[in-house]
Amino acid sequence: MNYWLIKSEPGTYSIDDLKKEKKTMWNGVRNYTARNNMRDMKKGDICLFYHSVTDPSIVGLSKVVKESYQDPTTEETAWVVVDVAFEEKFKTPISLNEVKLHPKLENMQLLKQSRLSVQKVTKEEYDFILKLAKELAK
């Protein structure tokens, strides 16, 4: 079981869109590091859902329901997609500023490699983030 963080600009595809659709094909990734991460995703893995640009924050959870396969939206064989399903929307999003406040999260790729659109998250970071989400929801 692994944990990930996937990014999307809410104007393009938001957690609400995923909630409505229940499930989506995560396409459009055109970066090799991100692609490699998607290849490593296993069914049942959890992906933190991150809104970039307009409201930088972790807004909820999604789950991998189909492992990587060739991206049907391009002829290029280099790219893959996964299918993810809606899992949860946090009552209160965890803003990027909030993430920066906690020493336990200071090594997150989100802070170190801010441009990477599919990132690995450690179990420790994931557990801490869930705890944080619950506290903020109060």
Add this chain to the structure above:
DNA sequence: GCCAACGTTGGC
């Protein structure tokens, strides 16, 4: 294989 030029991402 190096590196300059260029394009894109994303925080602010």
Add this chain to the structure above:
DNA sequence: GCCAACGTTGGC
């Protein structure tokens, strides 16, 4: 809208 970070491209 600006700009830093960083990935990609292409000339040499």
